Each structure stands twice: as C-alpha cells, then as structure tokens.
Amino acid sequence: SNASTLGAGGNGGSVSVSSTGALSVAGAISATGGNGVGADQAGGNGAAVSLTATGGNVTVLAITSSGGNAGASGVAAGGDAGAITLDAGGAAPTITLGGSLTAQGGNSIGGATSGAGALIAVKDNTLLNAATITLSSRGGTTGVAGTGGNIELGGTVDSNSSARALVLTAGTGDVSVAGAIGNSSALTGVTVTANDISVANIGGAAAGVTGATALTATSAGADAGEISFTGTTYNANAQTYVATAGNTLKVNAGATTTFTSTADVITFGNTANANGGALLLADGSNLQVNTAGTSTTNGAINAFAGIRGHSAETVSLNAGISTISVGQIGSSDEVASASLSASTTTLRGDISTADTVANQVSITGAVTLAGNVTIDTRRTTNQGAITITGATSGAGTGLSLAGGAISTGAITTTGASNGNGGAVSITGSSTVTTGAITTTGGTATTGNAGRNAGAVSITGVGLTLGAISASGSAGVGTSQAGGSGAAISLTSTAGITQTGAITASGGAGSSTAGAGGNAGSITVSNATSGAVSLGALTASTGNAVG
Numbered sequence: 001s002n003a004s005t006l007g008a009g010g011n012g013g014s015v016s017v018s019s020t021g022a023l024s025v026a027g028a029i030s031a032t033g034g035n036g037v038g039a040d041q042a043g044g045n046g047a048a049v050s051l052t053a054t055g056g057n058v059t060v061l062a063i064t065s066s067g068g069n070a071g072a073s074g075v076a077a078g079g080d081a082g083a084i085t086l087d088a089g090g091a092a093p094t095i096t097l098g099g100s101l102t103a104q105g106g107n108s109i110g111g112a113t114s115g116a117g118a119l120i121a122v123k124d125n126t127l128l129n130a131a132t133i134t135l136s137s138r139g140g141t142t143g144v145a146g147t148g149g150n151i152e153l154g155g156t157v158d159s160n161s162s163a164r165a166l167v168l169t170a171g172t173g174d175v176s177v178a179g180a181i182g183n184s185s186a187l188t189g190v191t192v193t194a195n196d197i198s199v200a201n202i203g204g205a206a207a208g209v210t211g212a213t214a215l216t217a218t219s220a221g222a223d224a225g226e227i228s229f230t231g232t233t234y235n236a237n238a239q240t241y242v243a244t245a246g247n248t249l250k251v252n253a254g255a256t257t258t259f260t261s262t263a264d265v266i267t268f269g270n271t272a273n274a275n276g277g278a279l280l281l282a283d284g285s286n287l288q289v290n291t292a293g294t295s296t297t298n299g300a301i302n303a304f305a306g307i308r309g310h311s312a313e314t315v316s317l318n319a320g321i322s323t324i325s326v327g328q329i330g331s332s333d334e335v336a337s338a339s340l341s342a343s344t345t346t347l348r349g350d351i352s353t354a355d356t357v358a359n360q361v362s363i364t365g366a367v368t369l370a371g372n373v374t375i376d377t378r379r380t381t382n383q384g385a386i387t388i389t390g391a392t393s394g395a396g397t398g399l400s401l402a403g404g405a406i407s408t409g410a411i412t413t414t415g416a417s418n419g420n421g422g423a424v425s426i427t428g429s430s431t432v433t434t435g436a437i438t439t440t441g442g443t444a445t446t447g448n449a450g451r452n453a454g455a456v457s458i459t460g461v462g463l464t465l466g467a468i469s470a471s472g473s474a475g476v477g478t479s480q481a482g483g484s485g486a487a488i489s490l491t492s493t494a495g496i497t498q499t500g501a502i503t504a505s506g507g508a509g510s511s512t513a514g515a516g517g518n519a520g521s522i523t524v525s526n527a528t529s530g531a532v533s534l535g536a537l538t539a540s541t542g543n544a545v546g
Contacts, residue, residue, distance in 0.1 A: 114140025263293025495530020
C-alpha cells in the first residue's frame with residue numbers, strides 16, 4: 001500500500017487463482033506496489049498475478065501489477081512490476097480479455113533507476129472484449145529507464161464480435177504472437193512497440209485488421225530491434241513495419257510469404273531513409289506484396305532499404321496503379337527474380353539476380369532512378385531477361401543493364417540544372433530493344449558553362465533502337481563554354497535497326513567569347529550477320545560565340 005505521510009511504497013501482494021474448470025473474474029485485479037511518499041522514498045514492487053484453469057476457459061477484466069513510483073523529490077528508485085500469467089485448459093482453451101493488462105515499472109526520481117516491467121504471458125487463444133485492449137510491460141521512463149518485460153501471446157488473437165483494437169507496449173522487452181491475428185474475427189487496429197517482435201499470420205482469406213497495423217522494433221542497448229515474420233499470410237489494410245538499420249525485417253517462414261492490403265499502403269522501414277530496416281528473406285521465403293486493390297484505387301509499396309535474400313528467393317511487388325519505392329534487391333545469389341508492377345517504380349539501389357534458370361527482372365510501368373542504378377541478371381550459366389515496359393528517367397543518374405534479352409522503353413538521364421547527363425550502358429547476350437535514349441547535359445544557369453552529356457554504350461545480339469541524343473548543353477552568360485557531347489557506341493553480332501537521329505554534339509558557347517563544346521563520337525559495329533540501318537548521324541562541335 002502507499003505510505004500515508006513519509007516512507008517507501010509498500011510491495012504488492014501476489015494473486016494466484018487456479019481452477020479445474022472454467023475461471024471467470026468479474027472485477028479488476030490489482031497487485032501494484034505503492035508509491036513512495038516524501039524525499040528519497042522508493043516505489044514499492046508489484047507482485048505476480050497468476051490465473052490458471054486446467055479444465056476450461058479464463059475470462060478476466062483489467063489486471064495491474066505495476067511497480068510504484070518514487071517520491072516527488074530527492075533520489076530514489078521506482079518499483080519493479082510483477083509478472084502476469086494467464087493459462088486456460090480444456091479442448092479449446094481460450095482467454096477472454098475484458099480489460100488491459102499492465103505490468104509496468106515505476107518511475108524513479110533524481111536520476112535513479114526506474115523499475116523494471118515484468119512478463120505478461122497469455123498462453124492460449126485470446127478474445128478481445130473491449131474497444132481497446134492494451135498490454136504494457138515497459139519499464140519506468142524517468143532517470144535510468146527501467147528494462148521492459150516480454151509480452152507473449154501463445155495463440156490466436158481475435159475480436160469478440162465487436163470492433164476491437166490491440167496495443168502491445170514492451171519497451172526494451174520483446175513481443176511474440178504465436179497465432180494468427182484476426183483470422184476468425186478481424187481487429188480494428190494493431191499497434192506493437194518493443195525491442196524484438198515476432199508475429200505469425202495476420203488475417204487469412206480476409207483482412208485480419210480493418211484499420212492500421214503498425215509494428216515498431218527499437219534498439220535496447222546493443223540489441224538492435226528486429227521484426228520476425230514467422231507466418232506466410234499478412235492480410236490487413238494499411239501496414240507499417242519499422243525496425244532498426246540493417247537486415248532487420250526478417251521473413252522467416254521458409255515458404256512463400258504474402259503481404260496483402262485492400263488498396264492501402266504497405267511500408268517496410270522508413271519512407272525517407274534506410275534506417276528502418278531492410279527485408280531479409282530466409283531460405284525458401286519467397287516474397288509477394290500486393291496492394292493492387294481495385295481497378296481505380298491502389299496502395300503504394302515502400303521498401304526504402306531494399307530486399308535481400310538467402311538462396312535464390314523470388315520477389316514480387318504489385319502496387320497496381322499506385323507507386324513502388326524500393327532499395328537494393330538481392331546481391332550475388334540471394335534473389336532469383338524480381339517482378340515489380342506499378343504506375344511508377346522508384347529504384348533506390350541495384351537489382352542483382354542469382355545464377356538460376358528462372359533469373360529475370362521485370363518492371364511494369366515507368367521507372368524513376370533515385371541514384372545510379374545497375375540491374376544485373378548476367379551470370380556464368382544463366383543470362384536472365386530484363387524488361388522495363390515504361391519510360392525510365394533520372395536527373396543525371398547513370399543506368400546500367402546487363403543480362404540476356406533486354407527490352408526497355410525510353411531512357412532519359414538528362415542532367416539536372418548545372419549537372420552532367422548520366423551514362424547509359426546496356427549489355428545483352430541476346431536481343432536488345434530500347435525506346436529513345438537521351439543523356440544530354442543539364443541546362444546551365446546564368447554564369448555557368450554548359451554541361452556534358454553522359455556516354456551511351458549498347459551491345460547485343462541484334463539491336464532495335466530509337467533515337468539517341470548525347471549532346472552537351474549550351475553555356476549561359478558571358479564567355480561560358482558549351483558542354484561536351486559524349487561517346488555513343490553500338491555493337492551487335494546480328495544487325496542493327498535504329499530509327500531517329502543519333503546526336504553527340506557539343507553545346508553552343510555563350511555570348512562574348514564562349515567556346516563551343518567538344519563533339520562526342522559515334523561508333524557503330526556489326527559482325528557475323530544482319531544489316532545495319534541507321535537514322536541521321538551528327539557529331540559536331542558546338543558553335544563558338546565571340
């Protein structure tokens with residue numbers, strides 16, 4: 001109990017109830033530690049609460065076993081919480097929660113250590129019977145923060161007929177959910193915050209959460225926060241999974257794992273940087289993410305830090321008419337294939353596939369290059385196809401494609417303002433087909449020389465190409481030189497068909513003694529078989545002005 005005038009908080013008393021049949025508690029249970037009163041007075045410890053029904057279900061309301069807070073002044077510690085354990089029995093053991101479970105550490109004063117949170121273990125299938133059920137095992141938050149206790153849900157979690165939301169807060173503790181969430185009766189929302197989080201399936205044929213699902217794993221000292229997906233189905237609406245930097249979003253089922261939303265956003269990690277974790281696919285854990293929804297409403301897919309594999313897993317992201325933002329996909333033999341479908345896919349890293357028969361990269365829709373990007377499916381034994389159906393654009397960013405048969409839409413890597421154009425390199429061991437390619441220098445602002453174009457190199461067994469422009473931009477201002485054109489190289493062993501002009505000219509100099517930019521070069525080579533058909537070729541120096 002609490003001290004009345006001056007003194008440390010008293011410790012709570014333990015509560016232990018067991019039954020050979022069903023067990024129902026109609027009122028709240030409290031085994032909390034008392035608060036310290038006065039200067040330098042510590043909070044008391046909470047005590048353990050254990051409810052066990054060996055032959056039936058367990059039904060409870062709110063349970064609290066938190067530690068007490070320290071007094072209002074001086075230096076004193078907070079009290080530790082007691083553990084909460086609920087265990088049902090019988091043929092289909094079920095635990096119904098009509099209130100929240102709280103086992104938090106008490107707060108300290110004066111920089112002392114706060115109390116530790118304690119374990120909350122709900123060992124069987126769980127039904128939620130209140131609008132929002134919160135399980136909190138965090139430590140106290142003042143002074144030296146207290147450690148969190150773990151939260152363990154040993155079975156499925158469902159709503160009990162009406163709309164229910166679940167909040168799990170473990171601080172530096174871990175959270176594990178062993179069964180499906182919302183498979184039989186959907187929840188309205190799920191929010192989890194802990195050090196490490198392990199969650200089995202969400203939903204099934206229908207969405208398991210009708211509102212937002214948000215899992216956040218944070219570091220606990222040297223223990224980096226991770227999220228482990230141990231199931232194969234994550235069917236909800238808006239979903240956000242954020243961990244710490246590194247390969248910390250772990251898809252561990254060992255079988256194809258599918259994340260699905262009904263036209264809502266699914267985000268892995270942070271949307272603005274790579275610090276929220278990359279997806280790591282365990283052996284056999286092929287990844288499918290689908291936010292396509294309806295023909296008119298789709299959700300975006302965000303995986304800023306990228307997707308890594310283990311042993312030639314497959315990656316499929318389908319955002320329909322919405323967008324994809326993704327970092328590096330694969331390295332060495334990690335990923336067998338990548339299929340991305342969206343109105344626009346922003347590539348923030350390279351894509352590399354394994355030396356396997358099915359290796360390929362397919363991107364449906366437009367592509368935006370956030371930086372220099374290499375897509376590489378060219379391996380010792382297998383040369384995978386690369387297909388990009390839409391236009392690719394990047395402000396002065398380079399694009400390198402290396403594989404078997406390669407087919408792309410238009411490619412534009414014109415430099416940004418005062419920036420050089422990005423280089424384009426395409427190397428195919430089979431046919432290469434492209435739209436128009438533009439790598440011109442970016443527009444110079446007043447008082448600046450023109451910018452240089454990026455080089456273009458295309459090699460394949462039969463080339464079918466659009467227009468190619470790799471010219472420098474004009475200088476702007478007094479005595480500003482034009483930018484240089486770049487080298488254009490086309491090499492084939494089975495003919496070249498190219499329509500439209502090929503231009504590698506220097507940019508014009510500005511007024512008053514501005515030198516023209518140097519021309520680039522155009523080299524065309526075809527060997528073995530096939531004819532060469534080209535448009536107009538221009539590789540002129542820029543006009544000098546003086």
